[in-house]
Amino acid sequence: MCQRAIYPGSFDPLTYGHIDLIKRAQDIFSEVIVAVAHNPHKKPLFSVKERVEMLKKATADLKGIVIDEFDSLVVDYARKQKARVIIRGLRMISDFEYEFQMALTNRRLNPHIETIFLMPPESYSYLSSKLLKEAASLGADLSSFVPEFVEKALKKKLRKVL
DSSP, X not given: OEEEEEEEEOOTTOOHHHHHHHHHHHHHEEEEEEEEEOOGGGOOSSOHHHHHHHHHHHTTTOTTEEEEEEOSOHHHHHHHTTOOEEEXXXXXXXXXXXXXXXXXXXXXXXXXXXXXXXXXXXXXXXXXXXXXXXXXXXXXXXXXXXXXHHHHHHHHHHHHHO
8 A cells, every 4th residue: 555645525415436435545545535625616515514524424434544624725735634646536427527627737736746536336426416415305215325324414404405
């Protein structure tokens, strides 16, 4: 195993696809910092604190996983954490263009930090937070997409919002 990596994201909500990528990264890196982004432009349903708590609960039995939050450029956060690798997930080909642009921009901002793309298994490749929120708002069973505690929190939060 080698060094420390950052897996940044909004995790709104946390899915089994995210958890799968965390486990895959854990097999490659000695430490993985899962970093919840403060990104008000995405209008998250859950607060940063709620998302951090969900991640801590979901990864409690995994070694080498640190849950944190950040409100800066991811390359600045990675440098501050002494991480040289940013992990990003690619679900579908539609993700590639955006992720590729972001990786090249990050490389320009800090050429010492690399981006590594990991793919979730086929069974999670179509999951998106937007789709899950919509399905949850319509009462769908999300047990095959998110941990039970996330499903309960999601449905509770949506009842308050709607």
